[in-house]
Amino acid sequence: MPSRRAVVYARISVAQEASVSIARQLEAAEQYAAARGWQVVGTFTDDGVSATHNKPEDRAGWRALLAAPQPYDAVIIWKVDRLARRVLDFLNADEALQGRKAGIVAVEDPVDMTTAQGRAFAQVLAVFGELEAATIRARVAAARTHLLKAGRVVGGTVPYGWRSVRNPEGAGLVLAHDPDRIDYVRGMVERVQRGHSVYAVVQWLDEVGAPTPSGRASWSYNTVERIVRHPLLAGMTPFNPGNTTKTRGTDVLRDADGLPVVDESVALLAVGEWRALVARLDDNDSAQSRPRALRSKTSALLSGLLWCGEHGDDGVRMHRCTVSRRPGYTCPACSQTISNFEPLVVEEFLRQKGERVRWTRVEEVHEGGAALLPEIEQRLDELDALIRQATDRDARRALQDQQANLLDLRDAKREEAPSVTLRADPAGFFNEAWEAAGEDVEARRAVLDDAFERVWVRRGGTGRRTPAQVLARLTFDWKMPEDLGPHTDDAYPLPGPGEAVLVTEGAD
């Protein structure tokens, strides 16, 4: 009986934690051959390449084996997973060997591809190898997510107001407040919440000499806006897997349900508060939020406050314009205009509100479940797309499970109503505030913002009008119609700081 001729193939897999060395694989294969009286006519090796990322035919050692000039009947390998982790790759390798009338045998797996029965059994084993590879990929992804969830810094710039410190609970670095800077971030947030413009925040930072992120002498509008919009303010981590462009993505790290992962230990705000803050910045397209250089020098005092009263309860916001070479306002819907009236509005404001308490409203959005609905909807949309793209059946099922859970969660969250609380902080009296503002339009504007909800403008006759006629066109919506004052120590003691009045409004 002629002795079988065999070649040996060995490979190191970097994915394996305790990888069997090539020398040991070769030794085992030689013993295997010797025990059967086979003659080893060649050895071929590949190392340092993971089977997951590499087909056998892409490896130099395997290609040399296929092209070897000497005839052989069997290829001895250590285990099936040395050769391939995907069924298709394994079968392709087997097919290539069949062309040479050779088959694979494995030392550690009961595989003998030199017989039909052995080949069928090997196919089953290859399936398990593939499952194992899928598990390893999932573990690698989970490890990265875990690092992020644990607050570990995984690269990227640390936002202003935070710094990376040694993780007190383990290895690596975590984010923590930078004690030298976090109060400046708090100051920015409080001011935007109180309705100050980003430009006013820039001025404040320059005045108090807050260090800039870049080390430059003065603050810029964009820098402030970027800091205030950073999701880390709410303890969320920017996370944009697959984003290979230089454009900063806006998504954040999410849990298995697709909801944001929040690390409250580094947050300054609740997620809902931060969203309210971002919404305020988004809404603030009125002149007051723009840098002074972008505004004309006159008549900015009432922009954004004036509404045309000719279109029902909703109204139409009036834009600034020039009327007979005077600064004024016009309605984009009906084209009515008004000019030369601001001193009258100020006079009326001081007459009606001067001796009243100036309340500054701070919006607090309390997280009902509904606050999460936009996140849930967004994740559902993403899942729709991912399910359609999924080519792997198991991956698709996992995504569908996630979608089903999320739909249940959406039902539950819809039941919980959100609530917006307006906290009103007393800030002295309006006349004092107006005097303190002096000629600073920005500061005056902030005072008027605390007084007026809207100033409604109705149509009037053309031509020159008396102050009374102009005033007759205006209706004032005050922010605090039932406020305190005029102030006397006995009847209306001014609440101290922290003794805020709460006005609760439903979010609808």
Ligand SMILES: [Zn+2]
């Ligand atoms: Zn109008």
